[in-house]
Amino acid sequence: MTTIGLYLPGSSALHRARAGHKLMVLVLAGAASVFLDEVWQVLVALGVVSVGYGVAGIPLRTALAQLRPLVWVVGAAAVFHVLVNGWQRALVVLGVIVVLVLLAALVTLTTRTTDLVDALVFACRPLRRLGVDPERVGLMLALGVRCVPVVVGLAEEVRDAQRARGLGASPRAFVVPLIVRSLRHADALGEALVARGVED
Amino acid sequence: MPVIEVRDVSHSYATGAAERRVLADVAVTLPERRVGVIGANGSGKSTFARLLNGLVVPTSGRVVVDGFDTRSHGKEVRRRVGFCFTDPDAQIVMPTVAEDIAFGLRRRGLSRADVAARVAAALSAYGLDGHADHPAHLLSGGQKQLLALASVLVTEPSVLVMDEPTTLLDLRNASMIASVVAELPQQVVLVTHHLDLVAEFDRVLVFDEGRVVCDDVPALAVAHYRSLMGATS
Numbered sequence: 001m002t003t004i005g006l007y008l009p010g011s012s013a014l015h016r017a018r019a020g021h022k023l024m025v026l027v028l029a030g031a032a033s034v035f036l037d038e039v040w041q042v043l044v045a046l047g048v049v050s051v052g053y054g055v056a057g058i059p060l061r062t063a064l065a066q067l068r069p070l071v072w073v074v075g076a077a078a079v080f081h082v083l084v085n086g087w088q089r090a091l092v093v094l095g096v097i098v099v100l101v102l103l104a105a106l107v108t109l110t111t112r113t114t115d116l117v118d119a120l121v122f123a124c125r126p127l128r129r130l131g132v133d134p135e136r137v138g139l140m141l142a143l144g145v146r147c148v149p150v151v152v153g154l155a156e157e158v159r160d161a162q163r164a165r166g167l168g169a170s171p172r173a174f175v176v177p178l179i180v181r182s183l184r185h186a187d188a189l190g191e192a193l194v195a196r197g198v199e200d
Numbered sequence: 201m202p203v204i205e206v207r208d209v210s211h212s213y214a215t216g217a218a219e220r221r222v223l224a225d226v227a228v229t230l231p232e233r234r235v236g237v238i239g240a241n242g243s244g245k246s247t248f249a250r251l252l253n254g255l256v257v258p259t260s261g262r263v264v265v266d267g268f269d270t271r272s273h274g275k276e277v278r279r280r281v282g283f284c285f286t287d288p289d290a291q292i293v294m295p296t297v298a299e300d301i302a303f304g305l306r307r308r309g310l311s312r313a314d315v316a317a318r319v320a321a322a323l324s325a326y327g328l329d330g331h332a333d334h335p336a337h338l339l340s341g342g343q344k345q346l347l348a349l350a351s352v353l354v355t356e357p358s359v360l361v362m363d364e365p366t367t368l369l370d371l372r373n374a375s376m377i378a379s380v381v382a383e384l385p386q387q388v389v390l391v392t393h394h395l396d397l398v399a400e401f402d403r404v405l406v407f408d409e410g411r412v413v414c415d416d417v418p419a420l421a422v423a424h425y426r427s428l429m430g431a432t433s
Contacts, residue, residue, distance in 0.1 A: 006295070006335050007295070007296060007333065007335075009333040112296070112299060112333075113294060113295045113296065113299055114294070114299045114302065135307075139293075142293065142294055142295070142299075143293060145295045146292070146293055146294060146295045146336070149335070149337035150289055150337065153289070153337065185289075185290060188285065188287060188290035188291075189290050189293070191250075191255060191285070191290075192283075192285060192290050192291040192293065193293065194255060194278075195253060195255055195278065195282075195283040195285075195291075196291075196293070196303065196304055196351070196352075197275070197278050197279065197304070197355075200274070200275035200278060200279075
Protein backbone atom coordinates (compact mmCIF):
# COMPACT_ATOMS: atom_id res chain seq x y z
CA MET A 1 0.00 0.00 0.00
CA THR A 2 1.22 3.44 -0.86
CA THR A 3 2.13 5.85 1.90
CA ILE A 4 3.20 8.70 -0.31
CA GLY A 5 2.47 12.14 1.04
CA LEU A 6 0.21 10.92 3.83
CA TYR A 7 0.06 13.00 6.97
CA LEU A 8 2.39 11.77 9.69
CA PRO A 9 1.22 13.04 13.07
CA GLY A 10 3.83 15.01 14.99
CA SER A 11 4.41 18.14 17.01
CA SER A 12 7.50 19.64 15.36
CA ALA A 13 7.76 23.28 14.34
CA LEU A 14 6.92 22.23 10.80
CA HIS A 15 3.79 20.41 11.96
CA ARG A 16 2.70 23.48 13.87
CA ALA A 17 3.38 25.97 11.06
CA ARG A 18 0.33 27.37 9.28
CA ALA A 19 -0.73 25.35 6.22
CA GLY A 20 -1.05 28.54 4.17
CA HIS A 21 2.52 29.54 4.96
CA LYS A 22 3.84 26.13 4.03
CA LEU A 23 2.00 26.21 0.71
CA MET A 24 3.34 29.71 0.05
CA VAL A 25 6.91 28.55 0.68
CA LEU A 26 6.32 25.67 -1.70
CA VAL A 27 5.09 28.01 -4.44
CA LEU A 28 7.99 30.41 -3.92
CA ALA A 29 10.49 27.54 -3.98
CA GLY A 30 8.97 26.32 -7.23
CA ALA A 31 9.34 29.77 -8.77
CA ALA A 32 12.87 30.24 -7.42
CA SER A 33 14.02 26.84 -8.65
CA VAL A 34 14.21 28.30 -12.15
CA PHE A 35 17.30 30.23 -11.05
CA LEU A 36 19.24 27.22 -9.83
CA ASP A 37 22.06 26.78 -12.31
CA GLU A 38 25.03 25.26 -10.52
CA VAL A 39 25.48 21.86 -8.97
CA TRP A 40 26.48 23.39 -5.62
CA GLN A 41 23.27 25.43 -5.49
CA VAL A 42 21.20 22.31 -5.98
CA LEU A 43 23.16 20.56 -3.26
CA VAL A 44 22.51 23.43 -0.88
CA ALA A 45 18.78 23.25 -1.66
CA LEU A 46 18.82 19.51 -1.08
CA GLY A 47 20.59 20.10 2.21
CA VAL A 48 17.98 22.63 3.32
CA VAL A 49 15.11 20.25 2.49
CA SER A 50 16.89 17.40 4.30
CA VAL A 51 17.18 19.58 7.40
CA GLY A 52 13.41 20.13 7.08
CA TYR A 53 12.85 16.36 7.14
CA GLY A 54 15.10 16.14 10.18
CA VAL A 55 13.22 18.89 12.00
CA ALA A 56 9.89 17.22 11.21
CA GLY A 57 11.27 13.93 12.51
CA ILE A 58 10.39 11.95 9.38
CA PRO A 59 12.13 8.58 9.10
CA LEU A 60 14.62 8.19 6.25
CA ARG A 61 12.60 5.32 4.76
CA THR A 62 9.47 7.44 4.52
CA ALA A 63 11.48 10.27 2.98
CA LEU A 64 12.96 8.00 0.33
CA ALA A 65 9.55 6.45 -0.35
CA GLN A 66 8.39 9.89 -1.55
CA LEU A 67 10.82 9.57 -4.46
CA ARG A 68 9.83 6.09 -5.57
CA PRO A 69 7.18 7.19 -8.10
CA LEU A 70 9.80 9.47 -9.65
CA VAL A 71 12.22 6.70 -10.55
CA TRP A 72 10.99 6.19 -14.10
CA VAL A 73 10.57 9.85 -14.97
CA VAL A 74 13.89 10.86 -13.48
CA GLY A 75 15.63 7.84 -14.95
CA ALA A 76 14.44 8.58 -18.46
CA ALA A 77 15.21 12.28 -18.13
CA ALA A 78 18.65 11.46 -16.75
CA VAL A 79 19.60 9.44 -19.81
CA PHE A 80 18.39 12.21 -22.09
CA HIS A 81 20.21 15.01 -20.27
CA VAL A 82 23.47 13.13 -19.86
CA LEU A 83 23.55 12.39 -23.60
CA VAL A 84 22.49 15.85 -24.75
CA ASN A 85 23.70 18.30 -22.11
CA GLY A 86 26.36 16.50 -20.14
CA TRP A 87 26.26 15.12 -16.62
CA GLN A 88 26.52 18.47 -14.83
CA ARG A 89 23.41 19.87 -16.44
CA ALA A 90 21.67 16.54 -15.87
CA LEU A 91 22.50 16.71 -12.18
CA VAL A 92 21.07 20.24 -11.90
CA VAL A 93 17.81 19.50 -13.75
CA LEU A 94 17.11 16.24 -11.95
CA GLY A 95 18.29 17.60 -8.62
CA VAL A 96 15.78 20.42 -8.87
CA ILE A 97 12.96 17.96 -9.59
CA VAL A 98 13.93 15.79 -6.63
CA VAL A 99 14.20 18.80 -4.32
CA LEU A 100 10.78 20.12 -5.29
CA VAL A 101 9.08 16.74 -4.94
CA LEU A 102 10.68 16.23 -1.54
CA LEU A 103 9.61 19.69 -0.46
CA ALA A 104 6.02 19.14 -1.62
CA ALA A 105 5.94 15.79 0.18
CA LEU A 106 7.32 17.47 3.30
CA VAL A 107 4.35 19.84 3.24
CA THR A 108 1.75 17.06 2.92
CA LEU A 109 3.55 14.85 5.44
CA THR A 110 3.38 17.56 8.09
CA THR A 111 -0.04 19.03 7.31
CA ARG A 112 -3.49 17.58 7.86
CA THR A 113 -5.63 17.46 4.73
CA THR A 114 -8.28 19.53 6.49
CA ASP A 115 -5.75 22.32 7.09
CA LEU A 116 -4.54 22.19 3.47
CA VAL A 117 -8.16 22.35 2.33
CA ASP A 118 -8.87 25.31 4.61
CA ALA A 119 -5.79 27.14 3.30
CA LEU A 120 -6.85 26.46 -0.28
CA VAL A 121 -10.42 27.58 0.42
CA PHE A 122 -9.01 30.79 1.91
CA ALA A 123 -6.74 31.34 -1.11
CA CYS A 124 -9.62 30.74 -3.53
CA ARG A 125 -11.90 33.34 -1.98
CA PRO A 126 -11.13 36.02 -4.59
CA LEU A 127 -12.35 33.56 -7.25
CA ARG A 128 -15.83 33.75 -5.76
CA ARG A 129 -16.47 36.77 -7.99
CA LEU A 130 -15.84 34.56 -11.02
CA GLY A 131 -18.47 32.12 -9.84
CA VAL A 132 -16.10 29.62 -8.21
CA ASP A 133 -17.29 28.14 -4.92
CA PRO A 134 -14.11 27.90 -2.77
CA GLU A 135 -15.69 25.28 -0.46
CA ARG A 136 -16.24 23.08 -3.46
CA VAL A 137 -12.66 23.42 -4.64
CA GLY A 138 -11.58 22.37 -1.15
CA LEU A 139 -13.91 19.37 -1.17
CA MET A 140 -12.50 18.34 -4.55
CA LEU A 141 -8.98 18.37 -3.13
CA ALA A 142 -9.99 16.29 -0.10
CA LEU A 143 -11.84 13.77 -2.25
CA GLY A 144 -8.86 13.56 -4.58
CA VAL A 145 -6.56 12.66 -1.69
CA ARG A 146 -9.08 10.16 -0.33
CA CYS A 147 -9.69 8.54 -3.73
CA VAL A 148 -6.10 7.53 -4.41
CA PRO A 149 -6.07 4.59 -1.96
CA VAL A 150 -9.65 3.69 -2.90
CA VAL A 151 -8.87 3.41 -6.61
CA VAL A 152 -5.65 1.50 -5.84
CA GLY A 153 -7.84 -0.91 -3.84
CA LEU A 154 -10.27 -1.25 -6.75
CA ALA A 155 -7.38 -1.96 -9.10
CA GLU A 156 -6.18 -4.75 -6.81
CA GLU A 157 -9.69 -6.24 -6.75
CA VAL A 158 -9.91 -6.20 -10.54
CA ARG A 159 -6.51 -7.84 -10.87
CA ASP A 160 -7.48 -10.54 -8.38
CA ALA A 161 -10.73 -11.20 -10.23
CA GLN A 162 -8.74 -11.49 -13.47
CA ARG A 163 -6.35 -13.98 -11.94
CA ALA A 164 -9.16 -15.97 -10.34
CA ARG A 165 -10.69 -16.51 -13.76
CA GLY A 166 -7.33 -17.41 -15.23
CA LEU A 167 -7.15 -14.44 -17.57
CA GLY A 168 -3.75 -13.15 -18.58
CA ALA A 169 -2.58 -9.59 -18.20
CA SER A 170 -4.77 -8.14 -20.95
CA PRO A 171 -4.79 -4.37 -20.52
CA ARG A 172 -8.36 -4.07 -21.77
CA ALA A 173 -9.64 -6.72 -19.37
CA PHE A 174 -8.04 -4.63 -16.64
CA VAL A 175 -8.92 -1.07 -17.62
CA VAL A 176 -12.59 -1.53 -18.52
CA PRO A 177 -13.68 -3.13 -15.23
CA LEU A 178 -11.54 -0.65 -13.30
CA ILE A 179 -13.29 2.27 -14.98
CA VAL A 180 -16.70 0.69 -14.41
CA ARG A 181 -15.92 0.12 -10.73
CA SER A 182 -14.52 3.62 -10.32
CA LEU A 183 -17.65 5.13 -11.84
CA ARG A 184 -19.83 3.01 -9.58
CA HIS A 185 -17.77 4.14 -6.62
CA ALA A 186 -18.17 7.75 -7.73
CA ASP A 187 -21.94 7.24 -7.80
CA ALA A 188 -21.98 5.82 -4.29
CA LEU A 189 -19.70 8.61 -3.09
CA GLY A 190 -22.01 11.21 -4.58
CA GLU A 191 -24.94 9.65 -2.79
CA ALA A 192 -23.00 9.63 0.48
CA LEU A 193 -22.07 13.30 0.05
CA VAL A 194 -25.71 14.22 -0.42
CA ALA A 195 -26.66 12.10 2.61
CA ARG A 196 -24.04 13.92 4.66
CA GLY A 197 -25.53 17.25 3.72
CA VAL A 198 -22.93 18.61 1.30
CA GLU A 199 -25.52 19.99 -1.11
CA ASP A 200 -27.63 21.57 1.64
CA MET B 201 -39.37 10.21 18.89
CA PRO B 202 -39.98 11.59 15.38
CA VAL B 203 -42.63 9.95 13.25
CA ILE B 204 -41.82 8.79 9.73
CA GLU B 205 -44.82 8.78 7.43
CA VAL B 206 -44.67 7.10 4.05
CA ARG B 207 -47.88 8.01 2.27
CA ASP B 208 -48.96 5.92 -0.72
CA VAL B 209 -45.53 5.88 -2.26
CA SER B 210 -44.70 4.32 -5.62
CA HIS B 211 -41.34 4.71 -7.27
CA SER B 212 -39.93 3.85 -10.68
CA TYR B 213 -36.43 4.22 -12.04
CA ALA B 214 -36.21 5.49 -15.63
CA THR B 215 -39.30 6.14 -17.71
CA GLY B 216 -40.81 4.89 -20.95
CA ALA B 217 -39.87 1.43 -22.19
CA ALA B 218 -37.05 1.02 -19.66
CA GLU B 219 -39.31 1.88 -16.72
CA ARG B 220 -38.71 -0.30 -13.71
CA ARG B 221 -41.10 -0.08 -10.80
CA VAL B 222 -39.28 -0.69 -7.52
CA LEU B 223 -41.90 0.39 -5.00
CA ALA B 224 -45.66 0.05 -5.33
CA ASP B 225 -48.25 1.56 -3.00
CA VAL B 226 -46.18 1.58 0.14
CA ALA B 227 -48.04 3.22 3.01
CA VAL B 228 -46.62 2.96 6.53
CA THR B 229 -46.32 5.21 9.55
CA LEU B 230 -43.33 4.47 11.74
CA PRO B 231 -43.37 5.91 15.26
CA GLU B 232 -41.47 2.97 16.78
CA ARG B 233 -37.95 3.28 18.14
CA ARG B 234 -36.62 0.21 16.30
CA VAL B 235 -37.87 -0.74 12.86
CA GLY B 236 -36.37 -3.57 10.82
CA VAL B 237 -36.70 -3.96 7.06
CA ILE B 238 -36.05 -7.35 5.47
CA GLY B 239 -36.64 -8.87 2.05
CA ALA B 240 -34.93 -10.47 -0.92
CA ASN B 241 -32.38 -8.71 -3.13
CA GLY B 242 -34.17 -6.33 -5.46
CA SER B 243 -37.33 -6.22 -3.33
CA GLY B 244 -37.15 -2.46 -2.89
CA LYS B 245 -35.60 -2.30 0.61
CA SER B 246 -32.72 -0.02 -0.34
CA THR B 247 -34.96 2.34 -2.27
CA PHE B 248 -37.29 2.43 0.73
CA ALA B 249 -34.38 3.34 2.99
CA ARG B 250 -33.30 6.10 0.60
CA LEU B 251 -36.80 7.57 0.66
CA LEU B 252 -36.48 8.29 4.36
CA ASN B 253 -33.75 10.93 4.07
CA GLY B 254 -34.75 12.28 0.68
CA LEU B 255 -31.93 10.63 -1.27
CA VAL B 256 -34.76 9.26 -3.39
CA VAL B 257 -37.84 11.41 -3.92
CA PRO B 258 -40.76 9.14 -4.84
CA THR B 259 -42.36 9.26 -8.28
CA SER B 260 -45.72 9.49 -6.55
CA GLY B 261 -46.80 9.84 -2.95
CA ARG B 262 -45.09 11.65 -0.10
CA VAL B 263 -42.59 10.92 2.64
CA VAL B 264 -42.84 13.09 5.75
CA VAL B 265 -40.30 12.94 8.58
CA ASP B 266 -41.06 14.84 11.77
CA GLY B 267 -43.44 17.05 9.79
CA PHE B 268 -41.00 17.78 6.94
CA ASP B 269 -41.73 16.57 3.41
CA THR B 270 -38.64 15.13 1.73
CA ARG B 271 -39.70 16.67 -1.58
CA SER B 272 -39.77 20.27 -0.41
CA HIS B 273 -37.61 20.21 2.74
CA GLY B 274 -34.76 17.86 1.89
CA LYS B 275 -32.26 19.86 3.90
CA GLU B 276 -34.33 19.79 7.10
CA VAL B 277 -34.97 16.08 6.65
CA ARG B 278 -31.27 15.26 6.15
CA ARG B 279 -30.39 17.22 9.28
CA ARG B 280 -32.64 14.89 11.25
CA VAL B 281 -32.03 11.64 9.43
CA GLY B 282 -28.53 10.17 9.38
CA PHE B 283 -27.79 7.53 6.77
CA CYS B 284 -25.34 4.67 6.97
CA PHE B 285 -24.44 2.80 3.76
CA THR B 286 -23.40 -0.80 3.16
CA ASP B 287 -19.95 0.05 1.86
CA PRO B 288 -18.14 2.34 4.30
CA ASP B 289 -15.47 3.11 1.69
CA ALA B 290 -17.98 5.08 -0.32
CA GLN B 291 -19.12 6.97 2.74
CA ILE B 292 -15.75 8.00 4.10
CA VAL B 293 -14.85 11.19 2.27
CA MET B 294 -11.83 12.45 4.19
CA PRO B 295 -8.37 10.84 4.22
CA THR B 296 -7.98 10.40 7.98
CA VAL B 297 -10.32 9.19 10.71
CA ALA B 298 -10.71 12.36 12.78
CA GLU B 299 -11.05 14.52 9.67
CA ASP B 300 -13.87 12.37 8.37
CA ILE B 301 -15.78 12.65 11.64
CA ALA B 302 -15.26 16.42 11.60
CA PHE B 303 -16.49 16.64 8.00
CA GLY B 304 -20.17 16.37 9.00
CA LEU B 305 -19.74 19.29 11.40
CA ARG B 306 -18.59 21.79 8.78
CA ARG B 307 -20.82 24.77 8.13
CA ARG B 308 -22.69 24.23 11.36
CA GLY B 309 -21.33 27.39 12.92
CA LEU B 310 -19.35 25.48 15.55
CA SER B 311 -16.06 26.81 16.88
CA ARG B 312 -12.87 24.86 16.23
CA ALA B 313 -12.67 23.86 19.89
CA ASP B 314 -16.27 22.71 19.84
CA VAL B 315 -15.66 20.58 16.73
CA ALA B 316 -12.50 19.10 18.28
CA ALA B 317 -14.36 18.22 21.48
CA ARG B 318 -17.20 16.53 19.63
CA VAL B 319 -14.81 14.62 17.39
CA ALA B 320 -12.84 13.42 20.42
CA ALA B 321 -16.06 12.32 22.14
CA ALA B 322 -17.18 10.41 19.04
CA LEU B 323 -13.77 8.75 18.68
CA SER B 324 -13.86 7.37 22.20
CA ALA B 325 -17.56 6.49 22.08
CA TYR B 326 -16.99 4.18 19.11
CA GLY B 327 -13.66 2.71 20.11
CA LEU B 328 -11.57 4.64 17.57
CA ASP B 329 -9.49 6.44 20.22
CA GLY B 330 -6.06 5.47 18.99
CA HIS B 331 -6.88 5.98 15.33
CA ALA B 332 -7.57 9.73 15.14
CA ASP B 333 -4.79 10.50 12.67
CA HIS B 334 -4.73 7.14 10.91
CA PRO B 335 -5.50 7.07 7.22
CA ALA B 336 -9.04 5.71 6.79
CA HIS B 337 -7.99 3.16 4.17
CA LEU B 338 -5.76 1.31 6.63
CA LEU B 339 -8.65 0.52 9.01
CA SER B 340 -10.22 -2.94 9.06
CA GLY B 341 -13.69 -3.44 7.57
CA GLY B 342 -15.35 -3.33 10.97
CA GLN B 343 -13.45 -0.20 11.98
CA LYS B 344 -14.40 1.49 8.71
CA GLN B 345 -18.07 0.80 9.38
CA LEU B 346 -17.64 2.14 12.94
CA LEU B 347 -16.04 5.25 11.48
CA ALA B 348 -18.90 5.70 9.02
CA LEU B 349 -21.34 5.31 11.91
CA ALA B 350 -19.40 7.72 14.14
CA SER B 351 -19.27 10.31 11.34
CA VAL B 352 -23.04 10.17 10.99
CA LEU B 353 -23.85 10.12 14.70
CA VAL B 354 -21.56 13.03 15.56
CA THR B 355 -24.07 15.28 13.80
CA GLU B 356 -26.70 14.12 16.30
CA PRO B 357 -29.50 13.03 14.00
CA SER B 358 -32.79 12.03 15.62
CA VAL B 359 -33.28 9.15 13.18
CA LEU B 360 -30.66 6.74 11.87
CA VAL B 361 -31.34 4.81 8.67
CA MET B 362 -28.95 1.96 7.94
CA ASP B 363 -28.82 0.12 4.62
CA GLU B 364 -27.33 -3.34 5.23
CA PRO B 365 -24.53 -2.05 7.48
CA THR B 366 -23.29 -5.56 8.33
CA THR B 367 -23.50 -7.27 4.93
CA LEU B 368 -19.78 -6.83 4.21
CA LEU B 369 -18.67 -7.71 7.75
CA ASP B 370 -17.69 -10.93 9.48
CA LEU B 371 -19.68 -12.25 12.43
CA ARG B 372 -17.60 -10.55 15.11
CA ASN B 373 -17.78 -7.13 13.47
CA ALA B 374 -21.45 -7.57 12.62
CA SER B 375 -22.33 -8.26 16.25
CA MET B 376 -20.16 -5.35 17.34
CA ILE B 377 -22.09 -3.00 15.04
CA ALA B 378 -25.33 -4.58 16.28
CA SER B 379 -24.43 -3.90 19.91
CA VAL B 380 -23.48 -0.30 19.11
CA VAL B 381 -26.81 0.18 17.36
CA ALA B 382 -28.70 -1.43 20.27
CA GLU B 383 -27.33 1.24 22.63
CA LEU B 384 -28.36 4.22 20.50
CA PRO B 385 -31.04 6.51 21.90
CA GLN B 386 -32.13 7.42 18.38
CA GLN B 387 -34.92 5.99 16.32
CA VAL B 388 -33.34 3.39 14.00
CA VAL B 389 -34.59 1.98 10.71
CA LEU B 390 -32.36 -0.96 9.83
CA VAL B 391 -32.36 -2.74 6.47
CA THR B 392 -30.62 -6.08 6.75
CA HIS B 393 -30.18 -9.68 5.67
CA HIS B 394 -28.96 -10.64 9.14
CA LEU B 395 -32.32 -11.67 10.55
CA ASP B 396 -31.11 -12.00 14.14
CA LEU B 397 -30.28 -8.28 14.14
CA VAL B 398 -33.97 -7.39 14.16
CA ALA B 399 -35.06 -10.02 16.71
CA GLU B 400 -35.42 -7.48 19.53
CA PHE B 401 -36.97 -4.74 17.37
CA ASP B 402 -40.40 -3.19 17.86
CA ARG B 403 -41.57 -3.78 14.33
CA VAL B 404 -40.36 -5.45 11.14
CA LEU B 405 -41.45 -4.82 7.55
CA VAL B 406 -41.01 -7.52 4.92
CA PHE B 407 -40.61 -6.33 1.32
CA ASP B 408 -41.32 -8.40 -1.73
CA GLU B 409 -41.36 -7.09 -5.30
CA GLY B 410 -41.73 -3.50 -4.17
CA ARG B 411 -44.55 -4.06 -1.72
CA VAL B 412 -44.79 -4.41 2.04
CA VAL B 413 -46.11 -7.96 2.29
CA CYS B 414 -45.83 -8.30 6.05
CA ASP B 415 -45.74 -5.72 8.84
CA ASP B 416 -45.54 -7.34 12.24
CA VAL B 417 -43.52 -8.13 15.36
CA PRO B 418 -40.09 -9.65 14.53
CA ALA B 419 -40.91 -13.31 15.16
CA LEU B 420 -43.93 -13.33 12.86
CA ALA B 421 -42.37 -11.11 10.19
CA VAL B 422 -39.21 -13.23 10.02
CA ALA B 423 -41.32 -16.40 9.84
CA HIS B 424 -43.28 -14.87 6.96
CA TYR B 425 -40.07 -13.96 5.14
CA ARG B 426 -38.67 -17.47 5.61
CA SER B 427 -41.78 -19.11 4.21
CA LEU B 428 -41.80 -16.60 1.35
CA MET B 429 -38.22 -17.49 0.41
CA GLY B 430 -38.88 -21.19 0.82
CA ALA B 431 -41.90 -20.99 -1.46
CA THR B 432 -40.20 -19.19 -4.30
CA SER B 433 -36.91 -21.04 -4.42
